[in-house]
Amino acid sequence: METPEKPADTASVSGKVTLNGSPVTSGQVGLYSVDYGTLIQGDLDKKGEFTIADPVAPGDYQVFFIGTKGMPDKYISETSSDYIVTVKDEANQLTIDIKS
Template sequence: MRQIQILKPGSLRSFFNSKLSLMLVAVLLLTGCEASLETPEKPDDNATVSGTVTLNGKPVTTGQVGFFSLKFGMAGQAELNGEGKFTLPDPIAPGEYRIYFITDNGQPPGGMPAKYMSETSSDYTVPVQPSANQVSIDIKS
């Protein structure tokens, strides 16, 4: 013999309200998670950069100079010429950049402190403005 279950007044309403509440919480959580995964919009790369690198006032003539964006990460690298001059081959986004150096053998050029050989340990920063930038980077040992 089957038993017929009689719903108490308000129990059906409670059932639907609890399901609706759970769905609403799930949607809000998923929406919050999705928003946190978005990366900030990168501004237009419209800044050109060239300049000179010196160590205690003398040109650094070997290796490359690297620009690491404090907001977006790696931005660009340029070869140093015999006069310590460089030009980034591509425009970069305006902002604050940490300067570091790269050499073929991984050793600092001509007595440069080792901290400048990595974008994580270098503390030398330069601002890059929209349009053309001419920077002078003078490292002290």
């Protein structure tokens, strides 16, 4: 299958991550582009919030976590995570609520 041409990186992404309703305060959130095979990541702070430093391309992204304690195993790799977020061509404020 051919990879579609990636649109311009015009979307900003920030948000908050919770696990069973509590903020995830360690590690990084990763977003893997389902459409273009690109990977972006951002550090989680003490409130469970993150900001991706650079603009990204709009599209669907699989959410996974790096170095995050207590996260269910399926969310520690972009190949096993089934949590998908859609990034629109604008400022995106994501709420990622993982259930164990």
